[in-house]
Amino acid sequence: MRADLLVRGISQLVTAEGAEPKRGAAMRELKVGEHAALAIVGGNFVWVGPERDWSGDAGETIDAGGCAVVPGLVDPHTHAVWAGDRLADFEARLNGVTYEAILATGGGIRSTIRATAAATEEQLVALALPRITALVRSGATTIEVKSGYGSTAEAELRMLRAIHALAAQAPAWIVPTLLIHVPPKEAAEREAYVRIVCEEMIPRAAREKLAQAVDVFVERGAWSVAEAERMLTAARAHGLRTKLHTEQFHRVGGLELGVKVGALSVDHLEACSAEQVAMLAASSTIATILPGVTLHLGLPAAPGRKLIDAGAAVAIGTDLNPGSSPLYSMQMALALAVRLNGLTAQEALIAGTANAAAALGLRDAGRIEPGLPADFAVLHGADWRELVYTLGANPVRDVWIGGQRVEATA
C-alpha cells in the first residue's frame, strides 16, 4: 500500500467500535490500540493498526512523538453565530437579578436577536470564525451550528446563509441546522408564525440546501409539543432530519415527540423523568447532554449516568451560546460531563465522537477507520484520558481535518 501520509509513534490510538446506536442499546465501546500508526490517502484514513504491522510506503511520515491520538471531536449542538454580547446580563445575574427582570429591561435572548438582526452577514461570519477556531483548538473537527436568533423567515434564512459562508471559511466541517427558537411575543401571532415556518422557511431551507435538520425549542414559554409536531412533520415532508431542545427546565413532553417522529436527537434533558429515560433507551434517538449549561446557570445536570445505564446512546455538546453556555471547548464539555453527568472517561469520548456524529445523522465522522475522513487530534501526552481529566488547559496539541493539520497549539 502507498499512503500520502503515515502518522507513526502513536502511544494510544483511540476510537469507538461497534454498530450505530439503535433501539435498546448504546452499541459502542472504546478501543485503545497501543504503539499504533495510521495512513492517509486523499484525505481519508486508509489503514490503521499497530505500527509494526505497517508494511507500505508513505510520501510523508510524521512521528506523533509517543502521544495519544483520538478521533476529531464532534460538537453536535452550538449556536455559534450571534452578534452582541450578554456580559451585562451575566453580571446582573451574578448580582441576583432574575432572568425575568433581565428580559424586562431589554436583556436576555431578545437582545441577541436584535443585535444579530443589526449585523451584516459578513459581520456574523467574522464574529463566528474565532469561536469555531476555539472549538477546533479544543479538538473539534465537525461542528453543528444552528440558526435561531431570527424572528422572521428572512432573518432565519439569513442566519443559515451566514452559517454556509462560515462553513466555506472555517477550519472544520460545519453542519447547519434551522432552529425554531423563540415564538412571537403575542399569542395571536403564533399560528401565523408556525405557518410561515411550515410553508416558507422549511421548504426554502430544504430547496436551497441551507439546513440538514430542523430543531424546535419545546418549553413553557417557547413552543408547545403540538406546534413542534406540525413543524417537525413539515421538516420530514421536505426531507430534513429533526431534533428538539426539550425537557430543559420542565418535563414538557418534547422527548416523547422526538421518539415519535424519529428525531436524530433530543437535546438538554435536565428535567427528564425515569420513564422518559426508559423511553429514550428503547428508541434510536440520541440523548444529547449539554453540561456547559449546568455549570453556567447552576441548574440540575441531565441524567447522563441513568441514560447510559438504561441503554440510551448519549452525545455531548458545548451548546456554545452567549446566554446559557459560553463554553468554547469540546474538550471541556467532555471534562464537565464526567464530573457533572456521571459519565466514565470512555463513555465521554464515545459521546463526543461517534455518538455525536450519530446525533447529526453522520456516518463518516467521529471514528478513526479506513474509508472515513482523516479527522483526528494528537494530544500533548501519551495517555488519552488526559483529554477528559485536564481542567483549564488544552491537552490537544494538533488537530487534523481531512488529512490536513489545521491547528497546532502550544
Next chain:
Amino acid sequence: MRADLLVRGISQLVTAEGAEPKRGAAMRELKVGEHAALAIVGGNFVWVGPERDWSGDAGETIDAGGCAVVPGLVDPHTHAVWAGDRLADFEARLNGVTYEAILATGGGIRSTIRATAAATEEQLVALALPRITALVRSGATTIEVKSGYGSTAEAELRMLRAIHALAAQAPAWIVPTLLIHVPPKEAAEREAYVRIVCEEMIPRAAREKLAQAVDVFVERGAWSVAEAERMLTAARAHGLRTKLHTEQFHRVGGLELGVKVGALSVDHLEACSAEQVAMLAASSTIATILPGVTLHLGLPAAPGRKLIDAGAAVAIGTDLNPGSSPLYSMQMALALAVRLNGLTAQEALIAGTANAAAALGLRDAGRIEPGLPADFAVLHGADWRELVYTLGANPVRDVWIGGQRVEATA
C-alpha cells in the same frame, strides 16, 4: 515624567482599590478606569491614569488595541511540583471505586509521594515548568507552590529546593510554602514526626530561606488541631508565616486555630459553619476558596457568598494538584468561583488579585498602582468581565511580569 514603556489604548484598566483586608471588613472594591494608559520604569508601574492625562515621554509605546487590562492574577494555593500521574485513580473513581479502595490498592496521594521521591530534583523542575507556564498563560503572575509530597524531612526540603530551582526558571514570581501534609501511617510515629517538623524541618526551612510560610493539613485522617498548633507555633517562632488546609471534609476546628495564631489564610472551608464564617469575618485571616476541587470531586462548594456577606476577605486559588484539582488556569478558577461559590465578577477579580496577594503576605502584588511591580494581563476583548465569563477558551492575550511580556497567547 519619562517612562521606559507606555501602554496606551486600554479600554478598561481594572484594579482593586482600598486598604488591606482587616478585622471586620473586606475593604476592597474594584475600580475600572476607561480609556486608560500605564507607564513603567525599571519594571515597576510609575503612572496609571486616563490616557488623555499622560504628558510624559516614553522610550517605547505599545497600543493595547482597545483591550482591557487587569492586574496579574495571584494563585495563592498550588501543589504544582509532583511526579507521576493520577489518571488511573481518576478513571477508577469515575467507574465508582471509592477513594479508600483506591488508596488500598496503592493509588491516591501516597502514590504521588512515591513517584515524587523517585524523581530527581531536575525532573521535578522539568515536570513543574509547563504547569507554571499554563498558569501564567491564564493570567497568573505570582504563584504559590507548596511542598507536601514528602514523608521525611529530606524529602520535604528537597521539594522546597526544587521549588526554588523552579522559581529561577519560571516566567512568574514563585512563593514557596512548606506544607506538612500526610501524617505517618502508624499512629506511634506521629509524635516523632511532629518533633522532626518543629525541630528540624521548620528551623532549616527558615534558616535556608526555603519557605515563606508553613501550611498544615488539618482533617480527620490527617493532622489534628493540637498537632497543627505545635507546628504553626514553631513556624512563628522561626519567623515564618502560617496557613492551614482546613474544614475541607469535616468541621475540624483548624479555622479557629488559624484565627488564633494569626494565619495568613485558611484554605478550603467547604465544611465550615455559619459560626466559623462569622469568626473568620471578624479576623484578618483570608478565606481562600478552591473551586477546582468542588468541580473535580463533586463535593459541596465553600460558602464564598456567605463569607463575603459576613465581611470576610475571600481569595481564590487553583489548588493545582493531580488528585483533587487538575486545574491549570487561574482564569478558570475565577470563572468557577462565580458559578459555584456565588461570587460576583467584581468580587472574583479582587479575590484572584489583591486578596490572593494578601493570602501570601504580599503587599506589592495583585494591583496596578505606581510603585508596584508591573505585573498585568491584557485581554483579547474590551470588556474585563470576559475574564470571568468565558469557559473553555483563554480570554488572556498577553501576560506581563515586571514590565516584560512573558507570554502571548493565540
